[in-house]
Amino acid sequence: MGWKDDLHKLSDTLKQQRDEIRLQLHLARQDVHDEWEDLEDYWNQFRRKLDDLRRDASDASDDAYRTAQEIGEDLKEGYQRIRSRMKNH
Numbered sequence: 727m728g729w730k731d732d733l734h735k736l737s738d739t740l741k742q743q744r745d746e747i748r749l750q751l752h753l754a755r756q757d758v759h760d761e762w763e764d765l766e767d768y769w770n771q772f773r774r775k776l777d778d779l780r781r782d783a784s785d786a787s788d789d790a791y792r793t794a795q796e797i798g799e800d801l802k803e804g805y806q807r808i809r810s811r812m813k814n815h
Contacts, residue, residue: 758811765804772797 775794 754811758808761804761808761811765801765808768797768801768804772801 772794775790775797779790779794
């Protein structure tokens with residue numbers, strides 16, 4: 727085998743690795759995008775809950791406040807996950 731064959735094999739190997747990485751990056755981005763969309767829905771729920779609490783503050787229960795707090799914490803964790811995953815990709 728000569729150097730042309732060696733370079734051809736190396737080129738094929740690199741192309742395969744490149745294609746695999748490109749696919750992984752695309753899938754990672756799609757995965758992050760999907761999580762973002764889920765969090766956007768959750769954000770809208772959170773905003774509605776806060777608006778309800780502000781509007782009915784005198785009648786709001788401790789459960790409603792806890793629920794809003796839990797949703798907010800879940801959103802915070804979700805945003806941190808996305809930020810971390812985007813740094814890693």
